[in-house]
Amino acid sequence: xxxxxxxxxxxxxxxxxxxxxxxxxxxxxxxxxxxxxxxxxxxxxxxxxxxxxxxxxxxxxxxxxxxxxxxxxxxxxxxxxxxxxxxxxxxxxxxxxxxxxxxxxxxxxxxxxxxxxxxxxxxxxxxxxxxxxxxxxxxxxxxxxxxxxxxxxxxxxxxxxxxxxxxxxxxxxxxxxxxxxxxxxxxxxxxxxxxxxxxxxxxxxxxxxxxxxxxxxxxxxxxxxxxxxxxxxxxxxxxxxxxxxxxxxxxxxxxxxxxxxxxxxxxxxxxxxxxxxxxxxxxxxxxxxxxxxxxxxxxxxxxxxxxxxxxxxxxxxxxxxxxxxxxxxxxxxxxxxxxxxxxxxxxxxxxxxxxxxxxxxxxxxxxxxxxxxxxxxxxxx
Amino acid sequence: xxxxxxxxxxxxxxxxxxxxxxxxxxxxxxxxxxxxxxxxxxxxxxxxxxxxxxxxxxxxxxxxxxxxxxxxxxxxxxxxxxxxxxxxxxxxx
Numbered sequence: 406x407x408x409x410x411x412x413x414x415x416x417x418x419x420x421x422x423x424x425x426x427x428x429x430x431x432x433x434x435x436x437x438x439x440x441x442x443x444x445x446x447x448x449x450x451x452x453x454x455x456x457x458x459x460x461x462x463x464x465x466x467x468x469x470x471x472x473x474x475x476x477x478x479x480x481x482x483x484x485x486x487x488x489x490x491x492x493x494x495x496x497x498x499x500x501x502x503x504x505x506x507x508x509x510x511x512x513x514x515x516x517x518x519x520x521x522x523x524x525x526x527x528x529x530x531x532x533x534x535x536x537x538x539x540x541x542x543x544x545x546x547x548x549x550x551x552x553x554x555x556x557x558x559x560x561x562x563x564x565x566x567x568x569x570x571x572x573x574x575x576x577x578x579x580x581x582x583x584x585x586x587x588x589x590x591x592x593x594x595x596x597x598x599x600x601x602x603x604x605x606x607x608x609x610x611x612x613x614x615x616x617x618x619x620x621x622x623x624x625x626x627x628x629x630x631x632x633x634x635x636x637x638x639x640x641x642x643x644x645x646x647x648x649x650x651x652x653x654x655x656x657x658x659x660x661x662x663x664x665x666x667x668x669x670x671x672x673x674x675x676x677x678x679x680x681x682x683x684x685x686x687x688x689x690x691x692x693x694x695x696x697x698x699x700x701x702x703x704x705x706x707x708x709x710x711x712x713x714x715x716x717x718x719x720x721x722x723x724x725x726x727x728x729x730x731x732x733x734x735x736x737x738x739x740x741x742x743x744x745x746x747x748x749x750x751x752x753x754x755x756x757x758x759x760x761x762x763x764x765x766x767x768x769x770x771x772x773x774x775x776x777x778x779x780x781x782x783x784x785x786x
Numbered sequence: 787x788x789x790x791x792x793x794x795x796x797x798x799x800x801x802x803x804x805x806x807x808x809x810x811x812x813x814x815x816x817x818x819x820x821x822x823x824x825x826x827x828x829x830x831x832x833x834x835x836x837x838x839x840x841x842x843x844x845x846x847x848x849x850x851x852x853x854x855x856x857x858x859x860x861x862x863x864x865x866x867x868x869x870x871x872x873x874x875x876x877x878x879x
Contacts, residue, residue: 448875537875562873565794588872590840605875639872643804647868649848737813 409434415507419461425688425770432458433461435505439625440464442529444517446497447471448610449535449559449617451483456618457533458501462625464509465501466529468639470676474785477624484520487607517541519663522548533557533621539591540666546571546584550563550660555624559617564641566613569651570620573633581633586654591670609641680754685740685766687775693738701736703747705752706772714772714783722746730760742768742775744786788816788865795871799827813844814857816867831869841872 411433416423419433441462443450446469446590457465473481473488473496487706488496494514501510513525517536526532526548534545534556542560549556549572572583616637623629640698667673685693693700704711704718711720723743733756735740743749749767756762768775776783787807792800794817801824808819817838821828833839844851845868851859861867 450879539872539874542874561872561875563794565873567873587843591872592839592841592873600864636870638868640794640804642794646806647791647848649845649868650850650853650871652850652853654852 407434409437411437412507415461418455418505418507422460427628432628433627435496435623436461437463439531440466440529441531441533441621441625442466442468442526443533443535444468445535445537446481446483446493446540447477447535447537448480448561448605449614450497451481452611452614453533453535453618453621454483454497454501455504456615457621458505458508460618460622461505462621464511464529466511466513466525467494467497468513468515468517468525470514470544473646480605480610482611495728517544519544519665522663526552526554529554531555531557531621531624533559533617534557535617538719539670543591543669544663544666547660547663550583550585551663553580556583557617558622559613561609563604564606564609566609566616566641568613568616568620568632568637568639569635570624570632573624573631575633576627582651582653583660585657585660587636587651588656589657592669592692593769606641612641613639621741672738680750682750682753682757682767683765684769686769687778690740690768690775691779693740698738700740701734703733703739703741703749703752704772705741705743705748710786713786714776716742716772716775718742723752726752726755727759730756733762733765735762735764737764739765740768741765743771745771745773787863788861788867788871790816790820790867793869793871793873794825795873796830796869800824801832803819810861812857813846813851813859813867816861817844818855843870844868845870 422428422433423430439462441457443454446454446467448723459720471493473484473491473493475489477484483497483500494512498510498512522544532545532549532554534542536542546556546720551561555573558569558571560567571578574580620632623631634651636651702716702718704720705723705726709721721732741749741753744751745770746767753765753767773785776785787809790806790807790808792804806820808816810816810819831838831842838844846854846859846861847866
């Protein structure tokens, strides 16, 4: 470790670390010698990558497959307006190089899958999971268990954040619990918050991702007590914080190989669960409008979604559709839409089954398709 | 009264209330009391067999009830019970 050398510029850059007695140059050497893989360069990944880069981690891998979108900028502070439309990994690394040119960045502009995960993770010492979906969370966990890597975990939803350090092997060689010890299986798709219920307050990933970066640094340098066997919870609304104990669950089967995580999370089934109802494309809706024929347009989204963008439809949120069935015309053509077409299909299925409607058509792709193909002035969310 | 802390994803079932107070002697009674106050919450917490779902953990103070006495774990008047669900981020369909 003593072979890790620093230039004068590096010594000056890291001097606020070097003068902390329990951190000192030894901690800085460990950082420079470390290889950290950050999975997801979004809300959590932004502060995580910024702080790990600033702190002087020697090698940082960035995994993401997405491009920067306008709606990312509310919280993903790595990116700027000029990055919109560009791959996140490329934009992120460009920004990070500007912050600290001493770091070796490795770009993985790809979706992490069961096929590539073990190969990608194998080269790193520590993994930081900042993804946004259950299949990838279980994939990252299982790959870390198989490869015996520490998984520094953080997750957010609306106003709430969770942080833990999973699969951590301590100085005595004892490995702590992993994500499956805490949550053996993911929620079934019906119980996962739907697209009407997502969202996150922009500053929350900044808080939680920074805590995650702190844990990565502790794991690498060996200072302090990592959040091994503990789960930290933060509620930004009430400012309640709790640290709960997490135990290994001996009843859980050993993780020996990666599986199909879409199937595990029931998402393949969810695709099939979208009711098969009559459809109308956005182009056909335009023709219908122009034809002057009578029709009714129903919007089954929530009021707060309507305020972002709407097609002048009559707003009846999905949950109220049965109570407000009297407002739906049964004599003329009725086009039902939502954001992407899933909720409106559910609404039509309910109305057909329970009330015998035969005149309902689902707007294929919802208001998103309309914004993409007909009216680019509509805000997408 | 024991205090139950409701996590963000489940607050829509409790009229956005972050904490609910219940009068109960153990965890099972507490959760049952909560379920009867907010019946829609029940489906979220229990599977068809009446077992607590695997993506939800129940804590008494800072300890998982699984290492205490599960649902028979006694609760005191000043107990704080946490419902902790798996969350993955805001991604959806």
